[in-house]
Amino acid sequence: MNPTTVPPPGRDFYAEIAFSPLFAGLAGPEAAVLLSGARIDSHDDGHLLFAEGEEAGGFFLLLDGHVELFVGEGGRTTVLDVAKRPAILGEAALFDDGRHPHSARVVGHARVLAVPRGPFLEGLESRFDLAQRMLGSMSVRLRGLVGQIAELKLKSTAQRLAGFLLGLAPEGEGKALVRFPYDKRLAAEALGMTAESLSRALARLAPLGVESRAENLVAIADVAALRSFCAEEGEE
Template identity: 40%
Template sequence: MTGDIELIKQTAIFGGLGDDALTELLSAGSVKTPSRGETLFLQGDPANAFFVVLEGWVKIYRITKAGEETVVGVFTRGQSFAEAAAFTAGKFPASAECVTDCRLLMIPSRHLLDRIRARPEIGLTMLASTSQHLHSLMRQIQQLKAHTGAQRLAEFLLSLAPVESGACTIALPYDKALIAGQLGMKPESLSRAIARLKERGVRVKQNMATLSDVEQLRDFFEQERAEVLRTRG
């Protein structure tokens, strides 16, 4: 875990903690390496731990009364999940599944609560960090709703691009249905967005996306955003 400390420090929930407090919390933590498709917990299970993604992607989902799966969120390197349930030591309100092979830091809920009882300032600091992160997520959701489908997909691909300019090929981290869910779109809307981005040099085949010009795609995203702001202003 030593090599992951800097990443863990940057995780939103740990952002305000000092080194000594962080060391206390991590003392009972363990690194798990679940495989793609492995279930971490199910909706209704006792919330006995929370997690930080060190590598890979994890989806959080709920099953509706109609038996349909609804994706609540997708988490990747440097992000934490299930901490709210861990704070209450209640039950997980949703299920979690690895959509790729993963490395995860798991911290037991009981240890977290014990540390907070012993040092209440740890809980207050984590609460403040979580609150700031929640406000940031709310802003992101508002921005997402203001974006067109093509904008959302362009921004997603740009976030995965390994270069700032020129051409590149991206291995999509999970299937298109999950990408659509994460971007707040239906699968057919995602297909239309992919078709629209073809004229911007984007080609998507199975789990691979090819960008002919990253800067061109970024320019498209910025132009679309400016147009949306203009029409809504």
């Protein structure tokens, strides 16, 4: 299915992307040059934003929704992460060999700002601060992946799932009702486990007041207790 494209509508366009540290405060003629040809696209489930090994024509700012990042080999795929707002996607290829190191596929529905490579890189030559912001974004992504690797080695499946659920819950203590933002199978893969392991992990969290409900809902009886459980040394 072809994407639904919304042309940049002047000030409203810049207001919509201002939440991103990369584009904060960007406006006027200089912004028009940097974002020449940029557009806001809406994509349905399964749409491939870019493929592993493909030459990068630009990068994307995720405005709404989720995007699965994965690599493939021998017919099998490995989920690296499931990105959400305000992630920047595909920017690494702009500074490396020009090819994407992984693939990116829309989960459910997503809106993205698609930024062409050429005009943006030309604009960076006179805006060192923007180059620093983009490197900062890449650094945040790298730290996140390092954190995920550390959790795979140091935390149990139940603790990794608990951390994921806490990330969906509002700040504070007490009770919370959260919903898996996408398919549990994908959530399991992103957490480095199988769907069966995720089900077993949910069962292990039951004594802590975690209850799986219909429609991908999960009830948390005590957010503070679950947070303390995550901080314990991991044991399978």
